[in-house]
Each structure stands twice: as C-alpha cells, then as structure tokens.
Amino acid sequence: DAKTTQPPSMDCAEGRAANLPCNHSTISGNEYVYWYRQIHSQGPQYIIHGLKNNETNEMASLIITEDRKSSTLILPHATLRDTAVYYCIVRVAGLTGGGNKLTFGTGTQLKVEL
C-alpha cells in the first residue's frame, strides 16, 4: 500500500471549516483514499473514501487532486466533538475481503477550539 504523509497536528476554530491535507504521491491506479478518525481511545471511525472523484457525505467532503497524488478532507463546520486523530489511508480495492487491510500511518491530531 502507498504511504501517506499528513501534518502531525492542526488547530481549527469551532464553526469554521477544517481542511486536512494528505499526500499520497505513490498511489496506484487501483488504490482508494480512505479517511478515518479516532477520538481518544475509541475505535477508529470511518469518514469517507474515494477513488478519483470528489465525494461528499453527511460527515465530510473529500477532494482528490486530478493526478490523485494528494487529497483534502473537509469538515465544513467543525465542532469540539470533531477533535480527534484523522488518518488518511490508501487501500487497495481487492476482489476478496481481508486482503485489503487498512494500514494506519501517523495521522493528524485535529484540535477544535472555541
């Protein structure tokens, strides 16, 4: 799986958009970009994933550059409850389950403040 690079920490004011960048310059054509977050000592929580098109769901938006070498997770209106470690993960889209594990790197600690 391709490696990803994320800033170790970011701050965001409550109510503002949080934009979390991720570099994955060695991503392959069959690899998806996944975002998970982990609120202190809880199980990682799935946020969103995409291949090459921008994606949006009730939690966030994912913007993937045209060359797919980087992406940005956008939390449109961050709240205190969004304070967590955010992981950007590149994952092979396998044909069978289990082989396409999630490999966690060092994520971004997002701190949302008043």
Place this chain on the structure above:
Amino acid sequence: AAGVIQSPRHLIKEKRETATLKCYPIPRHDTVYWYQQGPGQDPQFLISFYEKMQSDKGSIPDRFSAQQFSDYHSELNMSSLELGDSALYFCASSPAFGGGWNTEAFFGQGTRLTVV
C-alpha cells in the same frame, strides 16, 4: 444499527497468563481484522480473516493466534503474556458485498488489555 461488538471491554492479566479476546462482526460481514494499539501509538494490523480463512497477516507475535468461526465471530488468543502486550485491541469487520471490493471497515470499541 448493529455495530462490531468486542468483549471483554477491559481485561487485566498477569505475566505469562493467557487471554482470549472476542469479536462479533456486524451481521452479514464476512471479513474480520484485528489491530493492536499501544499507548501513544497508531493502530497496527495483526491479522485478518475472510470467510473463516486467514487472509492476511501482519506483525502478530507467534504467541498470538486467531480464528474465525462458522458464525463469523473471531477470537484472538494470546499466550505467555508480556508487559508489552498491554494495549488496546480493536476488531473491525467489512461487508460481504463485492467480496470486500471498495468497502469500508467498521471498528469495535476495543478491548483494553493490561498485563501486570
């Protein structure tokens, strides 16, 4: 909606003892993953199962073993426990649609194992 259930939530064991962690995946999920997260560290992949067969293996010590049963629940067995095994252990499951293609994994709340 049903989530991934892990038991127990907390476990305290002494060195050299054994421990068994259980994971009950979301219904109709056929793939289970196990992760270990030490203090201040990121989750590390241990092992995964698909349709009751081991499908991938990570940095799992030889003292650990795991299996997936016919009802798709999984157990992680840990023997000769060491102080360094103290960690959060997470289980995740993926749905069967597409055999795992382009599917997200859902995590349980973890088991906190403390070895004293």
